Amino acid sequence: MSQTVTSIPLIDFSQFSGSPDQRDAFLSQLRYAAREIGFFYLKNHGVDAQLLREVQRVSREFFALPEEEKLSVAMIHSSHFRGYNRAASEITRGQPDWREQFDLGAERQKLPVSDNTPAWARLQGPNQWPAALPELRPLLLHWQQEMTAMSLRLLRAFALALRLPEDAFDALYGEKPNEHIKLIRYPGRSEGSGNQGVGAHKDSGFLSFLLQDQQRGLQVEVEKNQWVDALPVADTLVVNIGELLELATNGYLRATVHRVVSPPAGAERLSLAFFLGAQLDAVVPLFPLPEDLAKEARGEASDPLNPLFRDVGFDYLKGRLRSHPDVAQRYYADISG
Numbered sequence: 001m002s003q004t005v006t007s008i009p010l011i012d013f014s015q016f017s018g019s020p021d022q023r024d025a026f027l028s029q030l031r032y033a034a035r036e037i038g039f040f041y042l043k044n045h046g047v048d049a050q051l052l053r054e055v056q057r058v059s060r061e062f063f064a065l066p067e068e069e070k071l072s073v074a075m076i077h078s079s080h081f082r083g084y085n086r087a088a089s090e091i092t093r094g095q096p097d098w099r100e101q102f103d104l105g106a107e108r109q110k111l112p113v114s115d116n117t118p119a120w121a122r123l124q125g126p127n128q129w130p131a132a133l134p135e136l137r138p139l140l141l142h143w144q145q146e147m148t149a150m151s152l153r154l155l156r157a158f159a160l161a162l163r164l165p166e167d168a169f170d171a172l173y174g175e176k177p178n179e180h181i182k183l184i185r186y187p188g189r190s191e192g193s194g195n196q197g198v199g200a201h202k203d204s205g206f207l208s209f210l211l212q213d214q215q216r217g218l219q220v221e222v223e224k225n226q227w228v229d230a231l232p233v234a235d236t237l238v239v240n241i242g243e244l245l246e247l248a249t250n251g252y253l254r255a256t257v258h259r260v261v262s263p264p265a266g267a268e269r270l271s272l273a274f275f276l277g278a279q280l281d282a283v284v285p286l287f288p289l290p291e292d293l294a295k296e297a298r299g300e301a302s303d304p305l306n307p308l309f310r311d312v313g314f315d316y317l318k319g320r321l322r323s324h325p326d327v328a329q330r331y332y333a334d335i336s337g
């Protein structure tokens with residue numbers, strides 16, 4: 001029987017490279033956290049603390065730019081869903097989110113598109129970078145590289161925790177993992193803004209990582225209608241499981257619903273998210289788990305408001321179209337109707 005969860009566990013990634021006993025202890029904590037809660041704090045993750053501080057500092061500088069500079073890289077200029085959105089542009093569960101944000105992905109060349117190319121191929125392409133803040137590009141691309149390397153290491157630990165071969169998930173991301181970064185600033189509450197920083201949702205990919213500042217706001221639905229604060233904890237990243245891992249493990253791993261409540265008036269919250277996903281042409285298989293684990297799998301806990309698809313590119317595109325109806329209408333009217 002699982003007991004009531006009142007807080008989010010904290011696990012230490014350095015144990016994974018420790019003695020065999022430490023490694024086993026780490027893997028069982030990982031399995032527990034990922035199955036029972038779907039969220040945990042990760043310390044000693046190996047991403048340089050100084051780099052993280054720099055990324056936070058320069059992200060704040062980005063949001064402090066004059067509005068016209070931010071709008072010069074507005075997402076509406078990008079068919080690849082890259083760029084800036086003002087607060088209340090993105091929609092979750094039909095309601096606007098009170099957060100401004102800057103999205104980027106892997107810096108890759110646009111794919112040639114013909115009549116029979118799948119629509120998700122249009123997602124690949126360059127990022128937009130603000131001319132007014134030249135240090136943003138090298139810094140974020142460096143951070144992206146570090147986050148990708150760390151998160152792929154963690155994904156391999158997940159495979160071991162499930163007693164699958166260490167490289168079980170490798171073919172799903174191949175040479176082109178989906179490396180989505182979202183810099184987010186939640187303004188304080190104001191008249192007429194409501195308190196939805198971001199509405200309740202699950203993330204779609206393999207794993208999500210959040211670098212929080214000092215301001216609370218993130219909440220995790222550990223049981224139906226029971227929300228727990230994921231308070232900021234210094235020197236950790238918050239990690240959560242995406243729907244892709246839930247689907248691949250028949251619900252053994254848990255993609256947990258979460259949301260952000262807007263900060264009080266006069267405060268603000270900065271959260272920097274890294275979402276690791278599979279490559280867009282992958283199809284998610286069902287991994288055969290060892291019998292004792294398979295018995296504990298909950299089955300697919302798909303959200304009826306947001307059905308899942310095993311085709312990674314299609315599923316990711318569906319999410320992007322739903323979150324950004326203006327971009328959808330401008331570049332994807334042929335498929336989003």
Ligand SMILES: O=C(O)CCC(=O)C(=O)O
Binds near residue numbers: 212273
């Ligand atoms: O702001 C946060 O810490 C969480 C953001 C989030 O859940 C998301 O963008 O998917």
Ligand SMILES: [Fe+2]
Binds near residue numbers: 203208258
């Ligand atoms: Fe999320």
